[in-house]
Amino acid sequence: MEVVEKHRSNCTECGQCLEVCSRYNDLGLLDRLYGYLEGRAEIDSDSLLRCLTCGLCKDACPERLGIKMLISPARQKWVSENGLTDRQTMVDPEAENNLFRKIAELDETPEYKEGSGSVVYFPGCAGTYINKIMAKAAIELLEKAAVDYTVLSGVEYCCGAVSAGAGDPGPIHRNGPRNIEEIRKRKAKILITACPGCFKAFKDIYPRIFGELHFQVLHVSQYLELLIREGKLTPETTLKHRVFYHDPCHLTRGMGVYREARSVLEHIQGTELANETPENSACCGFGGGVRVNYPSESLAVASDRYRAAEKLGCDTIITNCGGCMQNLIEAGKDEKIMVFDLTEYLSLACGIEIKREDSRMVEFVNKAYSLCISSYGRPEDL
Numbered sequence: 517m518e519v520v521e522k523h524r525s526n527c528t529e530c531g532q533c534l535e536v537c538s539r540y541n542d543l544g545l546l547d548r549l550y551g552y553l554e555g556r557a558e559i560d561s562d563s564l565l566r567c568l569t570c571g572l573c574k575d576a577c578p579e580r581l582g583i584k585m586l587i588s589p590a591r592q593k594w595v596s597e598n599g600l601t602d603r604q605t606m607v608d609p610e611a612e613n614n615l616f617r618k619i620a621e622l623d624e625t626p627e628y629k630e631g632s633g634s635v636v637y638f639p640g641c642a643g644t645y646i647n648k649i650m651a652k653a654a655i656e657l658l659e660k661a662a663v664d665y666t667v668l669s670g671v672e673y674c675c676g677a678v679s680a681g682a683g684d685p686g687p688i689h690r691n692g693p694r695n696i697e698e699i700r701k702r703k704a705k706i707l708i709t710a711c712p713g714c715f716k717a718f719k720d721i722y723p724r725i726f727g728e729l730h731f732q733v734l735h736v737s738q739y740l741e742l743l744i745r746e747g748k749l750t751p752e753t754t755l756k757h758r759v760f761y762h763d764p765c766h767l768t769r770g771m772g773v774y775r776e777a778r779s780v781l782e783h784i785q786g787t788e789l790a791n792e793t794p795e796n797s798a799c800c801g802f803g804g805g806v807r808v809n810y811p812s813e814s815l816a817v818a819s820d821r822y823r824a825a826e827k828l829g830c831d832t833i834i835t836n837c838g839g840c841m842q843n844l845i846e847a848g849k850d851e852k853i854m855v856f857d858l859t860e861y862l863s864l865a866c867g868i869e870i871k872r873e874d875s876r877m878v879e880f881v882n883k884a885y886s887l888c889i890s891s892y893g894r895p896e897d898l
């Protein structure tokens with residue numbers, strides 16, 4: 517297998533990938549993955565499922581290899597041989613146990629404006645069903661800046677990126693062409709995504725599979741920075757906080773986007789940014805299916821982000837991803853440090869009121885996990 521040959525012939529077994537990885541600690545993993553991918557050996561589920569897909573190992577590797585480049589094809593092989601588990605199908609928009617449909621049955625889903633605007637806001641499944649305040653804040657900001665926008669929301673438009681990360685590329689192939697068509701039908705010039713995963717799907721994966729999209733794709737942090745630069749949004753309220761920007765893995769390492777969110781924060785009076793670059797950034801513990809496969813360990817990884825912020829003397833963490841928000845909120849219920857999505861924080865700086873519903877969000881998402889996954893145990897129950 518090409519990926520195995522490339523890895524084996526370039527890997528010096530220096531172990532630098534493991535030094536940054538919060539989930540694995542033995543180099544024997546590489547041999548287990550080679551053996552499995554070459555069809556010489558079976559593999560244990562922990563070797564495949566513990567990975568957060570955070571990409572830190574690739575960044576740390578002098579040869580730009582890392583471990584994830586083997587885990588991703590190994591997960592796909594495992595799915596093609598064994599089928600999908602309920603933990604994997606729950607992010608498939610057509611599956612009976614789809615997580616977001618379950619949440620919609622439990623709780624109200626906001627109705628968003630469908631209009632003729634040439635800017636399409638795409639809250640994604642997380643923004644539509646789980647982290648609704650993040651999406652509402654983004655929409656309030658679009659209103660404030662008088663943007664001619666429309667919203668495309670609902671599980672029927674799931675981008676498919678999370679399923680692909682779990683080893684199932686099916687939803688990308690099913691939903692991708694339809695999503696592109698829906699956006700084109702609206703004559704969109706710009707698509708703004710709330711979620712770094714949707715951003716990767718539209719900006720990187722879809723064009724590779726389906727060809728040029730003919731509309732611009734921006735993550736919400738990039739669009740907000742543009743609105744501030746053009747003078748359409750002016751943060752006038754002073755927010756006196758020393759803030760830690762938590763880089764979402766799929767945005768920073770996955771797509772190289774990290775400057776714009778920081779620039780937005782630098783425009784807010786009274787706000788002091790403690791980490792001006794993504795150096796030493798790390799995962800929130802949510803990704804790669806780890807939140808549902810290893811709930812307590814996932815939240816322990818999120819707790820480390822509070823310690824990193826504390827070390828820099830911060831009283832606030834800002835991030836820009838529904839998954840990061842969910843994990844940081846759930847891990848932070850006894851923490852003194854506050855956590856906001858960038859859209860929420862900027863809304864406050866623009867005089868827009870934000871009504872957070874953290875405990876309600878955590879309650880509903882855990883209820884929905886229990887309905888979607890057999891033998892799901894909440895972190896505190898484990």
Ligand code: SF4
Pocket residue numbers: 526527528529530531532533534576577578579580581582583
């Ligand atoms: S850091 Fe790169 S070269 Fe070193 S062991 Fe890991 S994959 Fe191999």
Ligand code: SF4
Pocket residue numbers: 533536537538539540566567568569570571572573574582583584
């Ligand atoms: S992607 Fe992240 S969790 Fe997975 S092996 Fe690399 S560093 Fe570890």
